[in-house]
Amino acid sequence: MSPPFVVAVPSKGRLQENAEAFFARAGLALAKPGGARDYRGTIAGLDNVEIAYLSASEIAANLARGAVHLGVTGEDLVRESIADADKRVLLIEGLGFGSANVVVAVPQAWIDVRTMADLDDVASGFREQHNHRMRVATKYINLTRSFFARHGVSDYRIVESAGATEGAPAAGAAELIVDITTTGATLAANGLKVLEDGVILRSQANLVASKDADWSNGARETARVILDHIAARARAAKHREVRTRFAGCNDALLSEAHNRFGVVAPFGGPTSSGMLTLHCPPGKLYALGSFLRDHGADTVSVVSLDYVFDRENPLFAKLEAFLRQ
Numbered sequence: 001m002s003p004p005f006v007v008a009v010p011s012k013g014r015l016q017e018n019a020e021a022f023f024a025r026a027g028l029a030l031a032k033p034g035g036a037r038d039y040r041g042t043i044a045g046l047d048n049v050e051i052a053y054l055s056a057s058e059i060a061a062n063l064a065r066g067a068v069h070l071g072v073t074g075e076d077l078v079r080e081s082i083a084d085a086d087k088r089v090l091l092i093e094g095l096g097f098g099s100a101n102v103v104v105a106v107p108q109a110w111i112d113v114r115t116m117a118d119l120d121d122v123a124s125g126f127r128e129q130h131n132h133r134m135r136v137a138t139k140y141i142n143l144t145r146s147f148f149a150r151h152g153v154s155d156y157r158i159v160e161s162a163g164a165t166e167g168a169p170a171a172g173a174a175e176l177i178v179d180i181t182t183t184g185a186t187l188a189a190n191g192l193k194v195l196e197d198g199v200i201l202r203s204q205a206n207l208v209a210s211k212d213a214d215w216s217n218g219a220r221e222t223a224r225v226i227l228d229h230i231a232a233r234a235r236a237a238k239h240r241e242v243r244t245r246f247a248g249c250n251d252a253l254l255s256e257a258h259n260r261f262g263v264v265a266p267f268g269g270p271t272s273s274g275m276l277t278l279h280c281p282p283g284k285l286y287a288l289g290s291f292l293r294d295h296g297a298d299t300v301s302v303v304s305l306d307y308v309f310d311r312e313n314p315l316f317a318k319l320e321a322f323l324r325q
Contacts, residue, residue: 003214004050005222008062008071011039011053015205018097019072026233027307028226048222057081059208063089066212069219070226076102076180076203080140090209090322092315093230098205100180102140104147104198105187107169107176115197116151119176123155126175137161137174140200144178147200166190209319220320227315229307236305239264239279242288243303247274248296261288266308279308 009019009030020030023043030051032038041051052068059073064082072095078085106113113119126134134156138144141158148156159174166186168174180203181187184194207230213219242263249270257263261284270276280288280302289300 002048002216002218005046005048005219006050006052006068006070006213007043007226008052008054008059008068008073010056010059010072012055015056015072015098016053018095018205022072022095022097026229028229043226046222046225048218049226063208063210064212066210066214068210069213069215069223071208071210072205073208074098074100074203075206076100076140076143076201078206078208079201079203080143083142087325088211090211090319091206092209092227092318093207093234095205095207099203100182101202102143102178102180102200103187103194104200105166105177105179105181105192105194108188108191108193113195115195116148116153119195120151120153120155123153127155133157134176135159135174136176136178137165137168138178139165140178140180143200147178151197166192209322211323211325215323220323223319224313224316227319228309228313231313231315232307232309235308235310238281239305239308240282240285241303241305242278242280242285242292242300244276244278244292244297244300245270245274246276246292246296246298249274249276253295257288257291260291263288279305 010016023030029044030041031044032041034040039053041053043049043051054062056073056077059068059071060077060081062068063071075091078089078091082088104116106119113122123134136144136156137159139161141160144158148154159168161168165177165179167190168177169192170190177192178200181194187194251269254265254269257278261280263278263280265276265278267277285302292300
């Protein structure tokens with residue numbers, strides 16, 4: 001019996017809820033046959049798939065080792081914990097949740113420090129005045145070192161943060177921090193500000209593939225099926241289906257509709273009876289409906305789409321190209 005195709009998803013909280021909702025929208029319902037406390041699950045209809053419920057950091061570590069094929073985790077954890085990440089894992093698709101920025105934040109009282117260049121300017125003077133280097137509290141050691149090096153900042157030392165990083169300057173444990181933030185409210189409440197060019201990474205949850213996993217032909221076929229569902233749902237979300245029938249429709253009219261409203265005719269031009277099916281971006285629906293009625297359509301109906309499956313699957317093509325490298 002071939003080994004299972006393993007997909008790792010977050011084991012708790014909003015990340016788990018959002019990941020399960022994402023797969024459900026794509027027609028890939030996750031289930032826990034052993035009960036809610038089980039850390040193994042399944043996908044309905046895909047008997048060879050095993051869902052592994054892990055913490056976000058464990059998912060990144062398992063992707064690095066090739067212990068899972070696909071995982072849902074934050075780009076910040078991927079970039080921080082996996083050396084040469086772009087060679088070892090593939091960020092297939094951003095999922096639109098779990099958004100947070102990794103930022104450099106300094107005390108608001110440092111009114112003359114607004115940029116990384118300003119920070120570099122004060123670093124040497126700080127060392128002379130206080131007889132030690134500026135301390136940077138962070139859990140993101142590798143991202144911090146890389147970002148500071150790119151900006152030529154070297155006169156500092158990292159204090160690894162084990163608790164609430166934003167409290168380190170007030171507690172006297174560090175002069176500045178590198179941490180994640182969504183709104184910046186927590187930083188402001190702790191008397192900190194983000195440097196103008198201090199955003200290290202704009203992160204979100206991603207669907208990530210591991211290059212070192214066992215990519216047998218069976219595993220690739222399973223990945224194709226999963227990514228087919230996800231791509232079909234993504235296409236459907238970008239369009240609504242518009243149907244109408246009128247004798248005056250022709251190729252020139254369709255070309256004008258495409259240029260003006262971004263519509264596509266997935267099944268070709270109108271039938272012999274004048275029936276026409278178009279896919280239209282949601283924001284252009286009324287304008288398209290008015291255009292069609294102005295040119296002879298009596299009735300224009302609009303329906304939502306659940307899935308749009310195409311012959312080409314850009315997500316699977318992206319994965320295959322990555323695995324060939």
